[in-house]
Amino acid sequence: MKSFVVASLLAAVATVNASPVPTPPGIPSASAAVTQLASLTVAPYVDDGGYVRSLFPTWITISGTCNTRETVLKRDGTNVVVDSACVSTSGTWFSPYDGATWSAASDVDIDHMVPLKNAWVSGANAWTTAKRQQFANDIVRPQLWAVTDNVNQAKSDQSPDAWKPPLSSFYCTYAKSWVQVKYYWALKVTSAEKSALTSMLNTC
Template sequence: MPSFRTRSATWRRTAAALLAAAAVAGAAACAPSPGPTTAPSSAADSVQLLGRLTVATAGSMRGYSRSRFPHWRETGENCDVRDTVLKRDGRDVRLRGCNVVGGRWVSVYDDRTLSDPSQVDIDHVVPLANAWRSGAADWDDQRRGEFANDLTRPQLIAVSATSNRAKGDQDPSQWKPPNRDYWCTYAEHWIAVKHHWRLSVTSAEKATLTDMLETCSWAKRP
């Protein structure tokens, strides 16, 4: 069986080849997605999407406010996007009207099981402030609201409040989920969101995402 070092070298050569192919695709490959997209189906897909992202230094926080990303939107009588995600991600969810008052949630960031919805936060996988620094500062508030309430991409997830607040607005080069088994999925989701919304990545962020994709089962095959 090939050694870990050999498998790692093979993965890096494969990733480099895919990134090169993505670059050759040119501007047409970078065109905005015409409609809703889903998370990539494999680490190989994520490598290609990562290669299409613009690498740039983080922008200024000047003018930023969470209010520039209106959330949570109403999704029915007395319901909002937070309620929707809590119901989607929970098990044995109990409701009072449209409000979630109980259930069970597994926080994939830190592998904790929670039964009190007050201990659950709805995390923006790509934080609002990070989005502002990577392109959203140039959007209008309507588009920022669509980003903040995006239920189509893997952008909203129910996690423990402690892990969400530890993450803050940091990118993967600054913070990763304590649950290492989730790194592959986290990187795939981060890349999918940034690709769809045409947000840039820093060089450190891109390097870390490449390393995190190496934890995927696809990358570990001999």
């Protein structure tokens, strides 16, 4: 798994760092997202009470001394400098959720586009811990985003029918990314979630 992830990351970083605006890999076109959304199973969330974050191990080592968080910070930042432990010591990060720019990595969280608990109640409770680890550290699809820390905290584990990014201009990309993650990982959506995603895709 590790060698596959690293190879995919190298290709993604090469293309992403060419742009000043962070664009994690794997974001589908609007039309593809509409098709993917239509194919998802619609069902209520099933919360069995068994969710704990440790069932989705983060952050794993991606390459050398770099874990998933530091890898995403390097991928999505501009002029990022890291020390020997791969900790970001300088750089700037643009948070597409709210349009803020930060110069300290401590002000940036790595958001799971589809939150871990949302994944749990959407089907990941039936996965192995190894699969949940892959999901929680997925740098191949648009699952991990460097964003303003308090915006990430405000989102928490909410789906798009309960929380949307502060910037409405980002609704299209947000919905396309959310749908892609749920589609690839074969997770369910609720009817309210599907309705909200449909409305957001209509802004594309």
